[in-house]
Amino acid sequence: MRFLRPRQWVAGLVAATALLSSHGFAQTASQPVKIGVIGPFTGPSSDFGQPMLHGIQLAVDEINAVGGYLGRPLSLVVKDDQGNPDQGLKGAQELMQEGVIATIGFCNTGVAMKALDVFQNAKSPLIVPCATGTPITAKYPPAESFIFRTSARDAIQAPFVVDDLVKRGWTKVAIFADSTGYGEAGLKDVEAALAARKLKPVHVARFDLGVKDLTEPLKAAREAGANVIFSYTVGPENAAIAMGRRDLKWDVPQVGAWPLSFPFFIKGAGPAAEGALMAQTFIAEPSNERRSSFLTAYSRKYNQKIAVPMAAAQAYDTTYLLTYALFGIRDGKFTGPAVKGALENISRVHYGVVATYERPFTAEDKDAVTANMLVMGKVRNGAITFAYPEDAKRNLIVQRKK
Known part of the structure; x- marks a missing residue:
């Protein structure tokens, strides 16, 4: 298979610009095209909020280098x-007041x-690149919805992981x-995935964010005969589970x-994190030239490895x-319905890194x-690699999408 050389996929934008210009659509460089970005750039979720922001900034720099829009x-x-x-609600409202043409965000x-109602009511497209809760893109009827997503929703992650558990013979699952809304939606998705396999969890434990000690629920799960723990939380609580076990x-x-690929888990749990398995769309290994170029560009721009590559x-x-x-x-008129329609009808194939x-x-x-x-990722020597x-x-x- 032929892959594009590093950065070569940017040429598609150059070609698109030339095509529009040749048809009389070129405009004098003027006001910027404002795009909203919202996410947890400080606070306990910043370990994946910051990489999200950096990924957006890197792409914008490349796009602007070849002419923007x-x-x-x-x-x-x-x-x-x-x-x-x-x-998040406040930030969404502020973005609408500032006249962005679309927003990328939420982890x-x-x-x-x-915040979803803010975007839907304003008819302003939101594209979610990180948050995976199934309800995000299910709240509104698809044809009417201004909410898009490029992360793997939990409704496909949960069955993917459950299928792997069944193959391994780990069918006595403690959840x-x-x-949070993430944990609530994830619990439902895991239970549904197990039910599709005619299985039920042998134990379910619920807990608030910030909990440090999960010894008692872990003991209850062990007494129930669990032979695998399926965890659904975004912060240090994943490490608390591993350390307690x-x-x-x-x-x-x-x-x-x-x-389970986040630093909160891998660093927080240390050796106790070794061998943990999780669903992934992207693993930071230069498996082809597109990915190699992205990883190199990110490292060069930010002088660091990516904390959460996905x-x-x-x-x-x-x-x-x-x-x-x-x-x-x-025509450069970026009304919300126009941008929504354009997202639903992207005519060019984009060769991305994911x-x-x-x-x-x-x-x-x-x-x-x-x-x-x-793909299934695995913690090995403090990093994420392919499980298989x-x-x-x-x-x-x-x-490609199926």
Whole structure:
């Protein structure tokens, strides 16, 4: 398979600009195109909020270097929601007042859910590159919805992980879910995935964010006969589960959705995190030239490794998808319905770092990621790698939506 050389996929934007200019749509460089960005850039969720922001900024720099939108640079209007639903609502309202043409954002499901009405009522598109709670893109009828997503919703992550558990013979599942909107939605998705396999959890534990000691619920799960722990929380609580299991000398695996790839878990749990399994769309290994280029560019720009690679890669791809959509609007009038329609009808294939995007959205489908794009990640020596050699081989070919 032929892959694009590093940065070469930017040429698609140059070609689009030239095409529009040749048809008389070029405009004199003038006011920037304002794009909203909202996420937890400080506070307990900043470990994946910051990589999301960095991925967006990296893409914007590349896009502006080749002309932006017909000479108009993309300009980011950034709001920090601090992982707090009330702050997220306030930030969303401020973005609408500042006249952004679309918004990329939200890492926390509960924060996103409180703010969705702001975007929907204003008819202003929101593209969610991180938050995975299933209700985010299910709140409104698809044809009417202005809410799009480029992260893997939990409704596909949970069955993906459950299928893997069944293959391994780990069918006595204890679910540990926090009390946030993310944990609530994730619990329902895991229970539904188990029910599809004619299974039920042997134990369910609920807890608030900030809990330090989960010894008692872990003891209850052990007494119930659990042979695997499926955790659904975004912060240090994942590490508390791993540390508690270690202290009890209870040697069962811990599995979950993508937060098990976060520094809060890997660094917080230390050796107790080793072997944990989680769903991933992107693993930071240079498996092809697109990914190698992205990882190199990120490291060069920010002088650091990516704390949560999925957050950065999905946000990076999202920024390109939005820009490609804008080139479908040939008069530069970025009304909300016009941008929504353009996102639903992106005509060019975008060769991203997470996936190859061909019609990622339609009027009836606002989720860009499908189950075939997932791989199983594993904590090994304090980093995330592929759990299976076959996934590493399959990852050489960037997947398309099914």
